[in-house]
Amino acid sequence: xxxxxxxxxxxxxxxxxxxxxxxxxxxxxxxxxxxxxxxxxxxxxxxxxxxxxxxxxxxxxxxxxxxxxxxxxxxxxxxxxxxxxxxxxxxxxxxxxxxxxxxxxxxxxxxxxxxxxxxxxxxxxxxxxxxxxxxxxxxxxxxxxxxxxxxxxxxxxxxxxxxxxxxxxxxxxxxxxxxxxxxxxxxxxxxxxxxxxxxxxxxxxxxxxxxxxxxxxxxxxxxxxxxxxxxxxxxxxxxxxxxxxxxxxxxxxxxxxxxxxxxxxxxxxxxxxxxxxxxxxxxxxxxxxxxxxxxxxxxxxxxxxxxxxxxxxxxxxxxxxxxxxxxxxxxxxxxxxxxxxxxxxxxxxxxxxxxxxxxxxxxxxxxxxxxxxxxxxxxxxxxxxxxxxxxxxxxxxxxxxxxxxxxxxxxxxxxxxxxxxxxxxxxxxxxxxxxxxxxxxxxxxxxxxxxx
Amino acid sequence: xxxxxxxxxxxxxxxxxxxxxxxxxxxxxxxxxxxxxxxxxxxxxxxxxxxxxxxxxxxxxxxxxxxxxxxxxxxxxxxxxxxxxxxxxxxxxxxxxxxxxxxxxxxxxxxxxxxxxxxxxxxxxxxxxxxxxxxxxxxxxxxxxxxxxxxxxxxxxxxxxxxxxxxxxxxxxxxxxxxxxxxxxxxxxxxxxxxxxxxxxxxxxxxxxxxxxxxxxxxxxxxxxxxxxxxxxxxxxxxxxxxxxxxxxxxxxxxxxxxxxxxxxxxxxxxxxxxxxxxxxxxxxxxxxxxxxxxxxxxxxxxxxxxxxxxxxxxxxxxxxxxxxxxxxxxxxxxxxxxxxxxxxxxxxxxxxxxxxxxxxxxxxxxxxxxxxxxxxxxxxxxxxxxxxxxxxxxxxxxxxxxxxxxxxxxxxxxxxxxxxxxxxxxxxxxxxxxxxxxxxxxxxxxxxxxxxxxxxxxxxxxxxxxxxxxxxxxxxxxxxxxxxxxxxxxxxxxxxxxxxxxxxxxxxxxxxxxxxxxxxxxxxxxxxxxxxxxxxxxxxxxxx
Numbered sequence: 001x002x003x004x005x006x007x008x009x010x011x012x013x014x015x016x017x018x019x020x021x022x023x024x025x026x027x028x029x030x031x032x033x034x035x036x037x038x039x040x041x042x043x044x045x046x047x048x049x050x051x052x053x054x055x056x057x058x059x060x061x062x063x064x065x066x067x068x069x070x071x072x073x074x075x076x077x078x079x080x081x082x083x084x085x086x087x088x089x090x091x092x093x094x095x096x097x098x099x100x101x102x103x104x105x106x107x108x109x110x111x112x113x114x115x116x117x118x119x120x121x122x123x124x125x126x127x128x129x130x131x132x133x134x135x136x137x138x139x140x141x142x143x144x145x146x147x148x149x150x151x152x153x154x155x156x157x158x159x160x161x162x163x164x165x166x167x168x169x170x171x172x173x174x175x176x177x178x179x180x181x182x183x184x185x186x187x188x189x190x191x192x193x194x195x196x197x198x199x200x201x202x203x204x205x206x207x208x209x210x211x212x213x214x215x216x217x218x219x220x221x222x223x224x225x226x227x228x229x230x231x232x233x234x235x236x237x238x239x240x241x242x243x244x245x246x247x248x249x250x251x252x253x254x255x256x257x258x259x260x261x262x263x264x265x266x267x268x269x270x271x272x273x274x275x276x277x278x279x280x281x282x283x284x285x286x287x288x289x290x291x292x293x294x295x296x297x298x299x300x301x302x303x304x305x306x307x308x309x310x311x312x313x314x315x316x317x318x319x320x321x322x323x324x325x326x327x328x329x330x331x332x333x334x335x336x337x338x339x340x341x342x343x344x345x346x347x348x349x350x351x352x353x354x355x356x357x358x359x360x361x362x363x364x365x366x367x368x369x370x371x372x373x374x375x376x377x378x379x380x381x382x383x384x385x386x387x388x389x390x391x392x393x394x395x396x397x398x399x400x401x402x403x404x405x406x407x408x409x410x411x412x413x414x415x416x417x418x419x420x421x422x423x424x425x426x427x428x429x430x431x432x433x434x435x436x437x438x439x440x441x442x443x444x445x446x447x448x449x450x451x452x
Numbered sequence: 453x454x455x456x457x458x459x460x461x462x463x464x465x466x467x468x469x470x471x472x473x474x475x476x477x478x479x480x481x482x483x484x485x486x487x488x489x490x491x492x493x494x495x496x497x498x499x500x501x502x503x504x505x506x507x508x509x510x511x512x513x514x515x516x517x518x519x520x521x522x523x524x525x526x527x528x529x530x531x532x533x534x535x536x537x538x539x540x541x542x543x544x545x546x547x548x549x550x551x552x553x554x555x556x557x558x559x560x561x562x563x564x565x566x567x568x569x570x571x572x573x574x575x576x577x578x579x580x581x582x583x584x585x586x587x588x589x590x591x592x593x594x595x596x597x598x599x600x601x602x603x604x605x606x607x608x609x610x611x612x613x614x615x616x617x618x619x620x621x622x623x624x625x626x627x628x629x630x631x632x633x634x635x636x637x638x639x640x641x642x643x644x645x646x647x648x649x650x651x652x653x654x655x656x657x658x659x660x661x662x663x664x665x666x667x668x669x670x671x672x673x674x675x676x677x678x679x680x681x682x683x684x685x686x687x688x689x690x691x692x693x694x695x696x697x698x699x700x701x702x703x704x705x706x707x708x709x710x711x712x713x714x715x716x717x718x719x720x721x722x723x724x725x726x727x728x729x730x731x732x733x734x735x736x737x738x739x740x741x742x743x744x745x746x747x748x749x750x751x752x753x754x755x756x757x758x759x760x761x762x763x764x765x766x767x768x769x770x771x772x773x774x775x776x777x778x779x780x781x782x783x784x785x786x787x788x789x790x791x792x793x794x795x796x797x798x799x800x801x802x803x804x805x806x807x808x809x810x811x812x813x814x815x816x817x818x819x820x821x822x823x824x825x826x827x828x829x830x831x832x833x834x835x836x837x838x839x840x841x842x843x844x845x846x847x848x849x850x851x852x853x854x855x856x857x858x859x860x861x862x863x864x865x866x867x868x869x870x871x872x873x874x875x876x877x878x879x880x881x882x883x884x885x886x887x888x889x890x891x892x893x894x895x896x897x898x899x900x901x902x903x904x905x906x907x908x909x910x911x912x913x914x915x916x917x918x919x920x921x922x923x924x925x926x927x928x929x930x931x932x933x934x935x936x937x938x939x940x941x942x943x944x945x946x947x948x949x950x951x952x953x954x955x956x957x958x959x960x961x962x963x964x965x966x967x968x969x970x971x972x973x974x975x976x977x978x979x980x981x982x983x984x985x986x987x988x989x990x991x992x993x994x995x996x997x
Contacts, residue, residue, distance in 0.1 A: 038969050040774045043587045046866055047578065048556060056479065069478035071560070088481050093533045093620060126585065144776035146969040176777040182785075252637060253675045253682060256997060260680035270997070373780075374905045378916060378936060381682060382995040386914050386936070388907045409905075409912055409938065415997040446991060447938050449912035450783070 002031040002051040002152065003118070006165040009155035012055065012073060017159050019082040022059035022089060024101045025159045028307070029055045032152025037125040040144040042133050047125065059085040063098040066090070097331040103160045105311040107290035110166065110281055114194035117169035118151040125149070132175055132204045141211060143204070145175040149195065154307070156291065162309050164291045171195050175204050176391060177211040178452075184404075185452050186210025187371050187391035189232055191431055193287055210370055210392035217404040219448055220395065226366040226422065227443040228359055228396070233369045233389070234349075234438045235430040240375065241383055241414040242277070242347050245317065247326035251336065256383045256415060257326065264326070271321040271418040278319075279344030281312040285429055288312055288345035293330070310342040317347065321418075351424035351436025359425050359439055361399040366439070368394040368401060372410070383413045388449055407452075408445035417443065477523060477539030485538055485612040489520040489648045490563070492660050496600070498568050499652035502546050505569035507654065509576040511548035513592060515653035515821060516572070518544050519863035522646040524612060528623040529639045530631060536616055543863040544568055548575045552589025555579025558864040593846035593854050595823055597656020603817025604662040606810060607695030611644040611666055614696050622699070626724045630672045633728035636682075640670040640724070643691075643963065645975075649820070657822040665813060665975055666698045667691035667963055668720050674731035683734035683933070685727040686918055688752050688900050689718045691963045691975060693813045707956065709885060710921055710928055711899060713752055715958050716811055730919060730931075737931040739994050740920070744987045746895035747937060748888060753917050754876065755960025755978035756901040761941040762796075762803050763874040763978065765910035766830050767967075768839040768849065778969050780908025783941065784836060789849070794836040797945030800983075802877035803831040805840055807856055812873045812977035813961045814857075820867040823856035830874065834946070842869045861972040868972075871965060875979035878954035885982045888950055895923035896935060896990065901960065903936065914938045916993070934994040944985060952981035 004012075009029050016027040035049040058067045059082065066088025070081040128147050136143035153167040174189040186207040192198045229237075241256075250257035250264040257265045281288035293310035308330060316324045325341055333340030360368060370392035378384040389407045396402065422439040490498075499516045506514035520542045527535040545558040546568070555578035559571040623640045630638040645665040652658045668689050675682045688711070692698050698718055705717035711726055712719075749757065764770065765782040773781055788794035797803075807814050807825035818824055821843055830838050841849055842858040860867035889897065900918025907913070920932040939947075961977035 036970060040776055041587075041772070044582055044585045045774060046554070046556065047582060048866070050558070050864065052560075054478070067479045068481075071478070084481065088479075091481075092536060095534070096532055097534075122581065126581075129585070142773065142776070144773065146777055148970065174777055178773070178776060178781075182781075253677065253680065254637065254673050254684075258680055258682070260678070262677050262680075373908055376903050376905045378903045378914075378993045379934075379995065380684075382997045384993055384995050386903065386905045388905070388912065390908055407907065407912075409907075409914060411914075411936075411991065411993065413995055413997060416995065447912060447914075447989075449907045450940070451780070451907035451909035451911050 002033045002053050003167065004031055004153060009153065009165055010163060013155055013157035013163065015075065016055065016057055016078050016082060017157060019079045020059065020159055022061055022086050024060040025082065026058045026101055027055060027157050029155040030152065032150055034148065034150040035120060035122065035125055036146065036148040037129050038146045039129050039133060042137050042143055044129055047122065049122065055081065057081050057085040059089045060098070061089050063094045063096065064089050064092045065095065065098060066092050099330045099334060101158045101160045102162055102309045104162050105164065105291070105309060107164050107311050108282055110287050110290050112166065112168035112193050112287035114169045117149055117171055117193065117195040120149045120195060128200050131200045135201065135204055135208065136177055139208060140180055141208060142178045142180060143175060148172050156307055156309055158309065164309065166290050169193055171198055173198060173200060173203065175207045177204070177207040179211055179215050183452055184211045184215030185391045186214060191429060213394070214392045214404040217393070217406045219406045222408060222445045222447050224442040224444055226363065226439065226441045228363065228366055228368045229438045229440065230356060230370055231428045231430045231435040231437055233372045235433055235435045236372050236375050237385060237414040237417065238349060238435060239431070239433065240385060242317070244383060245326045247328040248332040250326055256381065257323065266323050266326060268323055269321045270323055270415060271318060272421040273321040274421055274424065275318050275321045275418050276350040277347055278314065278316045279347050280314040281345060283348060283434070286346045286432055286434055292345055293342035310340060312342060312345060315341055315344060346432040348434040349424070349427060349436055351427045354423065354425040356425055356437045359423060359437055360396055360401065363396045363399060363439065366396045367405065368396055378411060383415050384411060385413065386411045388451070407449040409447045409449060410444060411446045412444045477521065477541035480538050480540045482524065482538050482616050484540060485522045485524060485646070495650040495660070496652070496658055498544065498565060499650065499658065501565035502544070502568045502572040503652060503654055505572035506546065506548045506576055509573050511550045511576050513549040513654055514546065514572065515651065516544060516546045517820060517860065517863055518650040520648040521862060522612065524644045526616065526619045526623060526642045528620070528627060530627055530637065531624060533620055541862065544571060545860065545863045545865070546572045546575045547866065548572065548579050549590050550576045550579035551583035553579045553583035553586045554590060555582060556866045560864070590844050591847055592843040593852065595655050595843060595854065598659065598824070599656065600658045602660040605664045605693055605815065607664045608697035609695045610664065611696040612646065622720065626670065626720050629721055630724045630728040633725050634674055634732040635672040635728040636675045637673040638670060643667040643669070651818065651820065651822055653822045655822060659818045659822060661816055661818065663816060664693065664695050665691060665963065666694050666696065668699060668718060670724055670727070672724065672728045672731045674728070674735055676735045681735055683731050685731040685734065686900060687727065688713050688723055688918070689720065690752070690960045691813060692811055692959065693815050693977065694811055707958070710897065711919060713750065713899065713958065733931055734933050737933040738922070740932045740935045740990060740992050742990060742992045745990050746892045747985045747988045748892065748895055748897040748923065748982060749985065750899040750982055751958040751980045752900050752960055753898045754980045754983060756904050757915055758874055758876060758978040758980065759962060759976070760904060760906045761910060761913055761944065762830065763871045763976070765941065766839050767869055767871060768841040768845045769869045771839060772848070775967065779967050783909045783911050789836050789839065792835070795834050795946060796831045796836045796942060797834045798948045799834045800879065800948050800951055801831055801834050801945050802829065803874060804877055805830050805855065805872040805874050807872045809873050809977065812959055813975035814873040814977055819856040819858045820860050821854070821858040823854045823858065825856040828855060840869060840872055845869065859974050861974060865972050868968060870967065870974045871976045873977045873979070876951065876983065878957050878981040879951035881953065883950060883952045885952055885956060888952060888982065888984055889923055889928065890926040892923045893925055896932060897921040897923055897928060911940050912938070913941065934992050935990060936993050937988050937990050939988055944988065947985045947987060948983055949986045950984040952983070954981060956981035
């Protein structure tokens with residue numbers, strides 16, 4: 001059984017901690033069952049299911065720490081693992097940045113587990129693949145897609161009295177539909193905690209429509225354009241920016257949040273005043289994790305591995321265009337005398353009520369971008385990124401989509417982009433975040449691509 | 453673990469795609485990395501249990517991989533050790549064909565015949581279930597069995613035999629040199645890998661292999677507090693299919709010139725000393741004027757352009773559409789290959805796939821489906837002549853046997869087609885870098901890999917670098933910054949006008965080439981001599997925020 005209840009998990013962790021002879025000991029118990037199905041050329045290529053239950057023990061003497069891992073849970077194995085962690089710790093070099101373990105925390109109640117997802121079996125996955133392949137076959141189109149579902153839990157505990165438990169489920173689904181002449185391609189991607197909220201057929205239909213509509217694209221000159229970035233496109237640049245909000249890097253002057261002459265840009269207005277970004281682990285659409293700080297979705301925790309036990313809370317990162325918070329490792333926060341906010345498990349970009357269709361209707365001239373691809377940092381100083389549009393790029397004129405256009409390479413910074421904000425529509429879930437479609441003026445396309 | 457997590461652990465800003473096998477690995481003591489794995493006789497017994505179970509359930513083909521994957525990372529910044537991680541992952545993966553369809557099952561920590569036979573039966577059951585959705589039965593290129601054979605990477609020093617203390621001293625020493633030479637911050641890492649793989653198949657092969665990889669890397673950061681600007685310089689090392697001997701410095705492995713580069717031996721102390729000084733110099737370097745330039749690309753840079761614009765588009769599974777939902781497809785379609793006259797590049801361009809090259813990341817004796825490795829042409833004198841294909845694809849391109857480039861990044865992953873080492877052949881006539889530069893009127897000499905991005909069919913790309921030198925009228929006149937070049941694969945390789953001779957040949961490579969869903973990573977090298985490309989579009993990447 002890969003998914004243990006809170007009581008079962010606590011029993012194992014308590015047993016482990018009772019074996020401890022170190023100054024401090026923590027235990028991290030993870031269990032999951034992950035299943036997937038992959039298809040291409042309208043046929044299933046691979047499918048599989050893996051279960052995992054593993055315990056990681058970290059022992060600390062002074063500022064020396066050691067970690068050992070095991071997936072056997074009899075008393076003898078547990079004790080052996082604690083002893084091994086202690087041996088590794090004794091031989092480890094001192095980490096001058098080590099900060100003592102946290103005591104008990106108040107964790108928020110988060111509903112990230114859905115019984116519907118927990119119940120998924122191989123037949124369910126095959127049916128999902130069929131629902132996605134069948135309409136494509138019937139329309140003489142080619143589908144390639146990937147489905148991955150997971151059900152699992154994490155429990156953490158330490159000898160200072162901390163204990164936390166969270167069970168979560170997730171489904172990630174993506175589909176690429178191509179026309180058989182190779183001239184059109186469409187894409188849709190969805191992620192949910194509760195599989196009953198996922199409509200595979202509807203997502204496939206979106207990809208089908210984009211594939212058919214994107215065929216025979218015309219070339220436009222590269223340059224600066226007003227764009228509407230669909231949430232699938234906007235999320236990537238925003239995620240990269242959120243991943244660069246580490247306080248230490250800013251303090252050290254090697255971040256876009258570093259300031260001329262030293263110090264950080266915390267409190268400065270860096271974006272259009274309509275930019276508001278926050279995180280809320282209890283948001284029902286993107287339920288997060290009650291604890292973070294060990295790397296998190298955006299890293300910054302350092303050390304690699306499980307959570308350091310910090311409680312996740314609602315945090316405002318950008319308010320009315322002003323940088324309000326950065327995240328910190330516990331060491332750096334202590335050194336700077338600031339609150340050790342962990343990186344969030346997901347973020348919410350507050351938008352409006354306008355739908356994508358309404359945003360298109362309100363656009364005189366512009367480019368609609370379905371998705372961005374192969375995004376890489378060009379300059380960490382300015383957060384300049386390059387990448388390409390993919391799977392559905394269209395020219396908008398007088399409120400209607402006129403024709404598909406060839407893909408572009410962009411060179412753009414999310415900081416510049418969020419200064420050129422024209423409008424933000426209704427947010428939708430994307431990779432565990434809530435992101436609206438964004439209308440941006442003067443988005444920089446630097447060359448054309450022949451890729452479909 | 454994904455690339456972002458790795459970078460968080462390592463504190464590095466570039467140079468990695470994904471960390472293989474780490475998520476599956478258990479943390480162990482450094483001594484455990486030197487413990488022997490299972491005896492080869494035991495592995496054969498376990499393998500036979502799997503093969504027999506699969507056949508008895510109706511499999512027409514089966515292979516079993518018994519894998520032990522060992523990793524060690526030593527991670528430091530300035531005067532501190534941030535982390536030392538040792539991991540071990542052991543398990544068995546079984547792949548079968550039943551009812552004409554693939555099935556796969558894997559089992560962790562399996563050491564009994566019963567466990568392994570059960571996994572083999574599961575694999576057959578999955579194949580039979582999947583066969584209901586099958587369009588065409590799998591057809592494997594014939595492959596003879598090799599009996600009981602073995603292959604060991606020809607390393608001189610197993611990195612795991614070197615005490616952790618010595619590795620820590622090396623890194624703290626190089627960090628100290630960086631700080632003394634003008635760096636404000638420095639992150640450094642040693643990353644060492646040993647794959648112990650046993651393969652057996654119903655074709656009658658029992659193959660035991662021992663593979664080693666090594667990657668020393670660093671990033672130095674220089675800051676100008678007055679302007680708030682910062683610049684970085686990454687190591688000019690390469691991940692190699694070598695042991696700790698890669699860090700044994702030999703003068704013959706050094707290429708001198710505008711900065712020192714390295715061949716089969718890497719002087720980390722020397723490189724970081726130069727790197728710290730160069731990061732500082734970059735702060736005051738001239739910002740490039742956008743326009744067309746002749747590019748002189750050093751092997752420490754060109755490997756990544758070869759990887760993205762040649763290695764990937766010539767993977768047959770991409771060409772056929774199997775990667776359409778993730779990595780993408782390819783512009784190098786079958787009709788272009790069939791025409792026998794598709795000019796991938798100029799007649800100076802010959803690109804070779806090779807799974808045998810000594811010291812390379814891709815070198816093995818046999819691939820992960822029991823095919824003996826080889827070397828073959830992909831592009832010959834500019835013309836597209838072949839792809840990279842494995843056993844179930846060979847027939848599609850009229851090959852009688854697989855190219856031997858099948859790989860899985862763990863015992864728990866399904867093996868599939870992965871990139872061989874793909875390298876640019878050196879020029880046939882003697883030509884040094886100095887002589888090449890003498891002829892350039894307006895050019896940029898680029899050393900080291902930087903930012904990289906390419907579209908999903910591998911037409912349009914953009915690359916940065918570590919060091920950029922302006923060439924005017926045959927002479928290097930100074931350092932540039934904010935440089936990136938954009939081109940189209942076919943246009944770029946057709947603009948190749950010169951390639952230096954093999955005295956300049958060096959390998960670059962990646963530890964973390966990502967492909968597949970769920971994503972797997974593989975390690976691959978790309979060799980070349982310095983090459984010149986005429987009239988490439990260069991953009992200026994400076995922005996103000």
